[in-house]
Amino acid sequence: MYNSKIIGLGKYVPENVVTNDDLSKMMDTNDAWIQERTGIQERRWIENGSEDTSAIMGAKASEIAIERSGINKEDIDFIVFATMTPDYYFPGCGVQIQELLGLNNVGAIDIRNQCSGFVYAVSVADQFIKTGMYKNILVVGAEYHSNGLDKTTRGRGVTVIFGDGAGACIMSREEDTTKGVLSTHLHSEGKYAEKLIVESPSIRHWVPQILESEEEDLSYFPYMDGTFVFKHAVVRFSEVIMEGLMKNGMQKDDIDMLIPHQANLRIAQFIQKKFGLGDDQVFNNIMKYGNTTAASVIIALTEAWEEGKIKEGDNVVLAAFGSGFTWGSAIIKW
Numbered sequence: 586m587y588n589s590k591i592i593g594l595g596k597y598v599p600e601n602v603v604t605n606d607d608l609s610k611m612m613d614t615n616d617a618w619i620q621e622r623t624g625i626q627e628r629r630w631i632e633n634g635s636e637d638t639s640a641i642m643g644a645k646a647s648e649i650a651i652e653r654s655g656i657n658k659e660d661i662d663f664i665v666f667a668t669m670t671p672d673y674y675f676p677g678c679g680v681q682i683q684e685l686l687g688l689n690n691v692g693a694i695d696i697r698n699q700c701s702g703f704v705y706a707v708s709v710a711d712q713f714i715k716t717g718m719y720k721n722i723l724v725v726g727a728e729y730h731s732n733g734l735d736k737t738t739r740g741r742g743v744t745v746i747f748g749d750g751a752g753a754c755i756m757s758r759e760e761d762t763t764k765g766v767l768s769t770h771l772h773s774e775g776k777y778a779e780k781l782i783v784e785s786p787s788i789r790h791w792v793p794q795i796l797e798s799e800e801e802d803l804s805y806f807p808y809m810d811g812t813f814v815f816k817h818a819v820v821r822f823s824e825v826i827m828e829g830l831m832k833n834g835m836q837k838d839d840i841d842m843l844i845p846h847q848a849n850l851r852i853a854q855f856i857q858k859k860f861g862l863g864d865d866q867v868f869n870n871i872m873k874y875g876n877t878t879a880a881s882v883i884i885a886l887t888e889a890w891e892e893g894k895i896k897e898g899d900n901v902v903l904a905a906f907g908s909g910f911t912w913g914s915a916i917i918k919w
């Protein structure tokens with residue numbers, strides 16, 4: 586058995602910055618409400634006419650990750666792509682990455698686990714590497730939310746939160762099993778599927794139903810019972826981080842860097858306080874990008890690394906919670 590190690594990181598966000606004041610021109614909202622409830626100051630939204638999509642942003646982030654990893658494209662054995670906003674209903678974005686990057690005809694899978702998608706993707710890649718089946722895996726998280734949001738006052742409870750962007754990493758075989766990904770922990774609770782959902786288009790609610798609907802059909806906009814999700818998030822985040830620490834015989838103060846999914850700054854601050862972590866032990870960038878769902882953990886991990894906040898030997902914890910409900914953590918010895 587081997588371990589897997591992250592050897593290259595990259596991110597890409599669209600140039601177009603949308604501030605809270607910009608949103609208040611589209612709907613009844615304001616900078617004070619958004620900052621106080623979420624911590625978000627601005628987000629990136631793909632501009633009309635841009636070539637960017639989830640797959641294309643994912644490819645741009647991947648180019649950087651591959652370059653920084655020092656491996657060649659020919660050395661990539663497999664692709665794992667996490668997104669809830671794929672370019673097509675099918676096929677998934679993974680195969681587009683294979684084509685866009687000109688990779689060998691390696692396997693590609695998409696992970697549909699929303700906010701915890703990247704943590705799930707890391708776990709999937711880790712299993713393939715552990716068993717020796719693959720040596721180098723490209724793991725991508727990307728979201729193009731802005732084209733699917735209700736940009737009227739009706740949608741303000743959800744729309745102000747989400748941003749577009751992508752991150753990617755190369756996970757590679759590590760012979761020393763005391764290094765790299767030490768463990769991953771994945772959970773789900775499907776009874777709450779409809780608490781955070783985009784209902785259609787789906788095979789149950791497809792074009793005929795949408796066209797027949799007499800009233801305006803809102804089922805293709807995201808719906809979230811925000812307060813309900815918030816309450817579950819703080820509990821599940823804490824549980825799944827503790828689960829990871831206990832599995833590895835670690836204490837709270839063994840955490841050198843926690844990278845929480847960027848859903849709401851208040852959630853991250855609650856976890857920080859609960860675990861008694863200092864400001865230098867938790868990385869947040871939701872202020873700049875909003876919630877980029879499957880891209881949020883990898884964008885934050887990349888920025889933390891770029892800013893020199895992660896050093897060799899550090900205990901890095903990734904944790905996420907979201908739609909499904911699904912949640913998970915990964916404990917990494919950097």
Ligand code: UT7
Pocket residue numbers: 613614615618619622623700741742743745810811812813814815818847848849852876878906907908
């Ligand atoms: O990433 C996946 C997981 N997602 C999460 O973990 C998100 C969890 N939930 C949250 O982050 C928070 O629940 C939200 C940020 C979504 C909402 O914050 P909240 O403190 O729970 O606010 P609320 O939904 O209870 O709304 C409070 C008030 C309402 O008005 P009334 O009924 O009190 O008059 C809303 O209509 O704020 C109003 N409101 C807004 N006002 C201005 C909702 N959205 C907005 C807005 N601007 N954008």
